[in-house]
Amino acid sequence: MKITVLGAGSWGATLAALLFENGNDVVLWEFDKKRAENLQSRKIKPFAAGNDLPKDLLVTNSLDSFKDSKTVLFAVPSQYMRSTCKYLKDNGVSLDGKLIISATKGIENETLLRMSEVINEVFPGTYKNIAALSGPSHAEEVCMKMPTAVTSASESAEAAEKTRKLFMNKYFRVYNQTDIIGVETGAALKNVFAIASGIVDGLNFGDNTKAAIVSRGLKELARIGVALGGKEETFYGLSGAGDLMVTCFSRHSRNRAVGEAVGKGKSADEAEKSLGMVAEGIKNAISAYEVGKKLKVEVPIINEVYKVLFKGKKALDAVTELMTRAPKHEQE
Ligand SMILES: NC(=O)c1ccc[n+]([C@@H]2O[C@H](COP(=O)([O-])OP(=O)(O)OC[C@H]3O[C@@H](n4cnc5c(N)ncnc54)[C@H](O)[C@@H]3O)[C@@H](O)[C@H]2O)c1
Numbered sequence: 001m002k003i004t005v006l007g008a009g010s011w012g013a014t015l016a017a018l019l020f021e022n023g024n025d026v027v028l029w030e031f032d033k034k035r036a037e038n039l040q041s042r043k044i045k046p047f048a049a050g051n052d053l054p055k056d057l058l059v060t061n062s063l064d065s066f067k068d069s070k071t072v073l074f075a076v077p078s079q080y081m082r083s084t085c086k087y088l089k090d091n092g093v094s095l096d097g098k099l100i101i102s103a104t105k106g107i108e109n110e111t112l113l114r115m116s117e118v119i120n121e122v123f124p125g126t127y128k129n130i131a132a133l134s135g136p137s138h139a140e141e142v143c144m145k146m147p148t149a150v151t152s153a154s155e156s157a158e159a160a161e162k163t164r165k166l167f168m169n170k171y172f173r174v175y176n177q178t179d180i181i182g183v184e185t186g187a188a189l190k191n192v193f194a195i196a197s198g199i200v201d202g203l204n205f206g207d208n209t210k211a212a213i214v215s216r217g218l219k220e221l222a223r224i225g226v227a228l229g230g231k232e233e234t235f236y237g238l239s240g241a242g243d244l245m246v247t248c249f250s251r252h253s254r255n256r257a258v259g260e261a262v263g264k265g266k267s268a269d270e271a272e273k274s275l276g277m278v279a280e281g282i283k284n285a286i287s288a289y290e291v292g293k294k295l296k297v298e299v300p301i302i303n304e305v306y307k308v309l310f311k312g313k314k315a316l317d318a319v320t321e322l323m324t325r326a327p328k329h330e331q332e
């Protein structure tokens with residue numbers, strides 16, 4: 001099967017290598033020509049773990065591979081999903097009849113659309129062919145072939161199943177399901193709670209505080225997800241609770257790291273610049289805050305993260321605010 005993977009960052013490169021090793025003909029497309037050349041000549045490595053791409057995996061900035069690719073995998077950061085789709089369309093690429101997989105985690109600012117909805121807006125009529133691949137999966141561990149389980153979700157059970165078959169191997173276990181709304185919403189929102197969890201680390205609070213963020217964060221995530229049309233059970237699975245846990249606790253998480261820097265007093269901007277990689281939770285905190293407001297859903301942690309990142313609120317004041325809210329029943 002010929003597959004084009006868009007985005008040669010950590011995740012795109014990791015998934016391209018996995019698909020290649022699963023026996024597919026894979027082309028890895030990178031928007032930055034210089035980076036594409038350096039990756040193709042193997043001058044630079046895409047993985048934090050220090051291993052290299054398979055020898056015969058082609059990295060390119062050209063769109064030639066699209067014509068005969070039956071599958072297209074998006075692994076670009078969410079803020080570039082629309083511009084990447086438009087670039088493809090403007091250059092005559094059609095996604096008609098192709099299996100489209102999105103491994104990108106995010107909700108677009110302003111439109112508040114999920115990634116599959118953004119793809120479908122630029123390429124109308126493709127929604128049924130889109131599957132979201134998501135779950136607790138840090139590139140640093142997948143590229144070292146550490147056992148990992150994720151989920152493949154599409155409105156079309158056939159697209160979810162085709163996606164599962166492409167990726168599944170002895171270290172990458174893929175479940176499938178049809179709740180793409182729940183899976184994409186969980187993927188985007190967990191990053192905001194990972195920032196909150198990092199803030200807890202930056203403030204030198206302990207495991208109790210972090211567990212409170214994870215469990216009350218899961219509640220907020222499920223409230224928004226259900227209001228958007230997702231199924232509650234999805235939020236307690238791999239793409240919800242699973243990804244929330246890994247991102248809030250992992251030493252690899254960029255979102256947690258950004259939160260830690262903010263907890264130590266850096267601004268969101270400074271924290272992101274010093275990271276040098278994408279932390280989706282920063283931009284997604286805006287979307288999460290706006291979605292909560294629009295749907296009139298109670299999301300106190302999201303609201304406080306938003307205020308700390310964008311309104312100059314002190315991290316410690318945000319924690320105090322959360323702890324001293326009016327008492328309430330846990331299940332409300
Ligand atoms: N890294 C992980 O462990 C991991 C795991 C699961 C999901 N994801 C998701 O995958 C997506 C990509 O993350 P990543 O870790 O690969 O990011 P990254 O920071 O490693 O790479 C960013 C990529 O974006 C590209 N890029 C920069 N500007 C661009 C533009 N204007 N247009 C198109 N591409 C541009 C860069 O060239 C690079 O290829 C995110 O949504 C992330 O949440 C990442």
Ligand SMILES: O=P(O)(O)OC[C@H](O)CO
Nearest residue numbers: 135136137138253254255
């Ligand atoms: O490193 P993070 O925080 O972007 O998280 C990466 C993945 O989403 C973990 O599943």
